[in-house]
Amino acid sequence: MLAEDSAVELEKRLLHLELISSPTHPPSTSTSLAELLQTALSRFNEIRNQNSTIDDFLRKYVDLQDTLGQDTNELERTALDVASIKEIVLASEDGLDRLAEQMVDLEALKEEVDSTVLKDLSRLIPTMSPLESKHIEQRKVVWGVRERYLRELDSYNSFIDSTSRLFIHYHQLLAEMEEMVSAAERAQRAA
Structure with a gap:
């Protein structure tokens, strides 16, 4: 009975947190944690499908993840001169501006993904x-x-x-x- 009470209390707290923090669709009272995660994932995929720049960025990031994740890479060891850096930045300026505008849409999902409930999932595993x-x-x-x-x-x-x-x-x-x-x-x- 204690596990059921704590699960109900957790659902209530999660619902309250979502109601006060979600700038968009308020969740229904019967929304479960799995449904919330599915909703966040589907909203992310919608934004990704609507904005090809974000989709391109994510594909490129996955391809370059190993290289980007290294603390020291070849680019850091070979210092570029200021003129080369300026040319690179100016050449990608339009794409970076579009990407920055579209990343604002993803910012709304950050609060849902970084919620305290999701951070405390390891504590809920024994209950599950x-x-x-x-x-x-x-x-x-x-x-x-x-x-x-x-x-x-x-x-x-x-x-x-x-x-x-x-x-x-x-x-x-x-x-x-x-x-x-x-x-x-x-x-x-x-x-």
Whole structure:
């Protein structure tokens, strides 16, 4: 019960934090942590898809991540003269300006990604472990019930099929008998 109370309290605190800090869509009261992360990821992907400059930057960053992450690289060892640096900066000025304008859109996501709830996730892992095992057990029960339901449905469909075939057979027999009775009545009237 203590774990449930702390989870409910955590949800309330998270909701309150989002309501006061989110400049955009206020979350609904039933929003879970996983849904919040999914929402942030989808908003990030929307911004990324709408702005090709950000997408290009992220692709280039991934490609150059090892080089950019090194403390000492070849560029630092070979000092460029001021004129070369100026040319490089001036050549990329338009792209940098566009990138800076579009990065403002991503700034809104920073608060969601850097929230205190996400920083304290390691503390919540022990709380989640029993829930995870309970979820696995419930999935097994659901699959068992689903299999039983499908068996019952197959049995029902077989019964309906057999019954329908019997009705069709009896209908044909009755039609043949009626035809025979009609033929006998016609023969009797003719005689």
